[in-house]
Amino acid sequence: MPELAEVAFFARQWNAGMDASVMRVTTHSSARVFRESPAKRIASTLKGQALTEILTAGKQAAFRFSTDIWLGIHLGMSGRLFTDGSRENLAPWAEGDKPPQPTHDRLVLHMSNGTALVFNDPRMFGLVRLYRGDTTPPWWAAIPPALSSPLFTLDVLKKVLDSHPGVLLKSLLLDQRYFPGIGNWMADEIMWRTRLSPHNRVRALGNKEVRLLYKTIREVCNDAMEVVSKSWYPAPDNWLFNHRWKRGGRCPRDGASLLYEQIGGRTACWCEKCQRQIKNYELKIKN
């Protein structure tokens, strides 16, 4: 579930514990999410420390305690953050979906102000890790600048594209080394808004497409943050987003049936009618 804006939404839930300190920690200590940092060590380190800062970048969240303790959480495929008070009625599952089951709570921080901060992850592809230091952890500093920041320039994008000419564009968009926070739905949304078929390889893009891609990446990130990170969904109906989940969906632009295909190991949803395949370089030469 969680991509850029969903991660930001979930991380915000833990604001309820801001400035309070950790009284008690409960963990599902054998859980795979603790594969890098043992649950016991996390629990003993956090005890008595105050939550002082919440950060998100890409698909990752970091919680700073006191001054030099950093709790990093990656939500993986099914991870969620909430407080015990909102377990039943938080927006992501308020309408119909089952609330998170307590048996899937992997880490719970019982805070001095009475709130409990919960990390719940049924599938356990998520990751919890701990770091001590005066500055952000190495794995945090390694996350590239946000795609919405001034540091992500057209020139940066061009260099990334130049370094991977043979890759499917959609696959490249999923690469967290270059596009932090973009996941499967955002990548499909970007491809759809640029009217480029997911079968296009990077080298097929001309200058015009690269500029359009740049604008669209930023637009989708900004839209997602604007709509999702503060109040969750629904998304506007003129996004591909609303139409891509159930098979049989139709393109909001032209009403054509959406296609679902495995491309680059992931399910791509796209509209054959309005998303075009750019003629490849070899064909151009022959013509």
Added chain:
DNA sequence: CTATTTGTTTATCC
């Protein structure tokens, strides 16, 4: 029973 899933890493092959 089957196949599917909003993520990532690793192995393997071409």
Added chain:
DNA sequence: AGGATAAACAAATA
């Protein structure tokens, strides 16, 4: 070397 593919991780859902 660069890139594709499958598998692995684990659990719910259709």
